[in-house]
Amino acid sequence: MTELIAASTPPKVEVTEEQIQTALKVFFSKLSAAEVSAAQSCVRCGLCADSCHYHLSDAETASMPTYKLNLALAVFKRHFTWMGLIFPGFVGAKKLDQAMLEEWVDTLYGRCSMCGRCTINCTSGINIPAIVRAARSAMAAIGMVPKELQSTVNAAVESGNNMAIPQADWLDTLSWIEEELQAEMGDETIKIPIDQPGKRLLYTVNPREPKFYPLSLLAAAKIFHAAGESWTFSSQFYDVTNYGLFSGDDAHAGLISGHLQEARKKLGAEILVLGECGHGYSANRWDAAQWNREEQDAPILSVIEILHQYLSQGRIRVNPQLIQKRVTLHDPCNLVRHGGIIEEQRDILKLAVSDFVEMIPNRQKNFCCGGGGGQLSMTRFSKRRLAAGKVKADQIRSTSAKVVVTPCHNCVDQLSELNREYKLGVEIKSIVEIVGDALVLPGKG
Amino acid sequence: MPWDALLRSATWGATLLCLASLGVLVLRTARTGRPHLYSRPGGDPLRGVVYAFTKGMMPWEKESVAKHPLTFSAGILFHLGIAAAFLLLYAHLLALPLPATATQLLMFSSLVGAILGFGLLLKRALKPPLRRISSPDDFLSNLLVDLFLLFTTLFHSDLIAAPLWLLSATLLLLVIPLGKIRHCVFFFYTRTLFGMFFGRRGVFPGPKAR
Numbered sequence: 001m002t003e004l005i006a007a008s009t010p011p012k013v014e015v016t017e018e019q020i021q022t023a024l025k026v027f028f029s030k031l032s033a034a035e036v037s038a039a040q041s042c043v044r045c046g047l048c049a050d051s052c053h054y055h056l057s058d059a060e061t062a063s064m065p066t067y068k069l070n071l072a073l074a075v076f077k078r079h080f081t082w083m084g085l086i087f088p089g090f091v092g093a094k095k096l097d098q099a100m101l102e103e104w105v106d107t108l109y110g111r112c113s114m115c116g117r118c119t120i121n122c123t124s125g126i127n128i129p130a131i132v133r134a135a136r137s138a139m140a141a142i143g144m145v146p147k148e149l150q151s152t153v154n155a156a157v158e159s160g161n162n163m164a165i166p167q168a169d170w171l172d173t174l175s176w177i178e179e180e181l182q183a184e185m186g187d188e189t190i191k192i193p194i195d196q197p198g199k200r201l202l203y204t205v206n207p208r209e210p211k212f213y214p215l216s217l218l219a220a221a222k223i224f225h226a227a228g229e230s231w232t233f234s235s236q237f238y239d240v241t242n243y244g245l246f247s248g249d250d251a252h253a254g255l256i257s258g259h260l261q262e263a264r265k266k267l268g269a270e271i272l273v274l275g276e277c278g279h280g281y282s283a284n285r286w287d288a289a290q291w292n293r294e295e296q297d298a299p300i301l302s303v304i305e306i307l308h309q310y311l312s313q314g315r316i317r318v319n320p321q322l323i324q325k326r327v328t329l330h331d332p333c334n335l336v337r338h339g340g341i342i343e344e345q346r347d348i349l350k351l352a353v354s355d356f357v358e359m360i361p362n363r364q365k366n367f368c369c370g371g372g373g374g375q376l377s378m379t380r381f382s383k384r385r386l387a388a389g390k391v392k393a394d395q396i397r398s399t400s401a402k403v404v405v406t407p408c409h410n411c412v413d414q415l416s417e418l419n420r421e422y423k424l425g426v427e428i429k430s431i432v433e434i435v436g437d438a439l440v441l442p443g444k445g
Numbered sequence: 446m447p448w449d450a451l452l453r454s455a456t457w458g459a460t461l462l463c464l465a466s467l468g469v470l471v472l473r474t475a476r477t478g479r480p481h482l483y484s485r486p487g488g489d490p491l492r493g494v495v496y497a498f499t500k501g502m503m504p505w506e507k508e509s510v511a512k513h514p515l516t517f518s519a520g521i522l523f524h525l526g527i528a529a530a531f532l533l534l535y536a537h538l539l540a541l542p543l544p545a546t547a548t549q550l551l552m553f554s555s556l557v558g559a560i561l562g563f564g565l566l567l568k569r570a571l572k573p574p575l576r577r578i579s580s581p582d583d584f585l586s587n588l589l590v591d592l593f594l595l596f597t598t599l600f601h602s603d604l605i606a607a608p609l610w611l612l613s614a615t616l617l618l619l620v621i622p623l624g625k626i627r628h629c630v631f632f633f634y635t636r637t638l639f640g641m642f643f644g645r646r647g648v649f650p651g652p653k654a655r
Contacts, residue, residue: 033634037638044575300485339648340648
């Protein structure tokens with residue numbers, strides 16, 4: 001066991017005074033009035049503790065949201081406030097140094113999925129993920145992002161997708177999906193549109209889909225075909241994810257999201273449609289415009305909103321009798337609590353399945369599955385991630401559902417791991433897959 | 446100069462200093478700026494702010510409140526007690542006559558606040574997780590408030606003389622901008638921004654806002 005832990009402990013990186021100054025400069029630059037006000041609002045009442053899935057799983061002080069918040073704020077107070085400078089011990093101010101940076105890495109990367117559940121339960125409403133991200137930005141500026149997370153960002157920057165799938169493989173997968181679609185629809189003329197100019201939608205996906213879940217691509221293509229949609233994939237930039245959101249590196253995050261906008265503009269698509277990815281939605285819908293300092297010149301919609309439109313406009317039909325098993329829904333934090341897509345997925349499931357039950361709590365108050373914040377990529381924190389997922393596992397079990405649906409492929413991965421770890425005996429599916437399963441194909445009644 | 450008059454002046458001075466310092470702190474905070482938001486709004490920030498100060502604080506909406514009804518209630522009564530004590534303080538300083546019933550009610554509220562404040566202080570001292578996340582500021586600030594509330598009650602019960610009460614008020618007013626008690630202003634600032642953030646994204650009060 002000791003060997004295993006040793007193997008997962010990253011080598012110690014010595015930071016220089018110059019790096020500390022850089023980190024401080026970046027940290028402060030990320031704090032706007034909201035965060036500075038927050039720094040003066042936390043009363044350390046501790047009421048946030050039970051809202052965090054990490055703290056619920058390990059009961060450690062370091063997992064309390066207020067602890068994590070004040071770990072970052074201690075540095076703010078020490079370096080940017082008079083009281084922190086003159087009486088650091090009195091107000092809990094601490095210098096940013098090697099030890100603090102190491103604790104930041106372990107706590108702010110390793111014990112936080114930036115889900116924001118603490119924020120809505122905070123007495124003052126402090127946006128704790130924003131301050132955690134500011135600290136992560138400081139660490140990103142001096143190369144202290146856990147290397148597993150950084151490599152995911154690097155892959156997206158260098159190859160255009162976070163799994164570094166070669167373009168030929170992407171196109172091969174689409175070609176195979178096209179054959180499957182033709183076989184299923186009994187129509188050899190159906191094509192998967194790639195790089196088609198002037199279409200209404202440019203559809204983006206999580207690279208896990210072509211890599212591990214190609215049938216979700218088939219489901220999406222089937223739905224678009226049934227709806228008579230004008231859509232296309234990009235052969236180059238199709239990755240909806242953006243791990244720059246989690247690493248804290250705005251420059252890379254902006255570049256990654258910029259790829260999708262570049263593809264949309266190049267192809268002249270009217271709407272950028274974000275595939276099923278919670279953080280991808282939040283990053284591209286809300287944050288990318290900030291990172292790139294560009295007004296959104298075209299609508300950015302989640303595929304969930306598109307499916308909801310199809311169903312409400314009668315462009316597609318679903319038969320709930322085709323899905324008889326009890327289905328529950330996991331709300332991805334970044335799509336729901338940070339994204340505002342709340343009821344659409346419910347409306348869809350109520351139409352598409354026979355037996356839908358909610359988890360308790362749900363919607364904006366739902367628990368994080370534990371896969372957010374870059375946790376899935378940071379293997380060194382896997383044990384904590386799985387332990388923190390127990391809250392979600394218990395939620396699922398109490399519904400007696402046989403199928404857990406979530407509009408996020410990162411959540412799908414974490415839920416699949418929880419399924420194995422906690423022997424839940426459920427199937428994990430995405431909304432697109434469920435709608436694909438329940439879809440009544442045109443002309444087939 | 447008699448002690449009472451001296452401490453009246455000191456309390457007024459401390460009040461002005463406190464207000465000016467808090468004003469400076471708010472201005473300095475505001476000067477860090479609110480970024481221009483480039484994304485298209487998905488909801489109404491104003492509705493989010495209304496939610497933040499109303500439904501968003503209710504036990505049926507907020508799990509942390511529902512799970513800790515005693516701490517929440519104690520916190521509310523503690524803060525009501527503080528408001529009551531300050532009302533009595535400034536009524537005294539301005540020589541405003543208050544109806545006897547109102548004075549009794551405010552005094553009672555102050556007493557309740559003092560008891561609960563000491564309770565919260567004790568909780569912070571005795572519960573290891575709370576102790577671990579606390580700094581000396583957390584203890585001192587609470588203690589100063591509790592003493593002010595206690596002395597408010599004692600003065601209005603004729604158990605202590607005005608100077609001791611005014612001294613506790615002066616000390617408290619001087620400490621307010623220096624430590625955690627400044628949340629008396631920043632709570633509203635942060636909560637407003639919370640409402641604007643979630644309101645603009647259409648998260649709160651909910652999808653109907655979109």
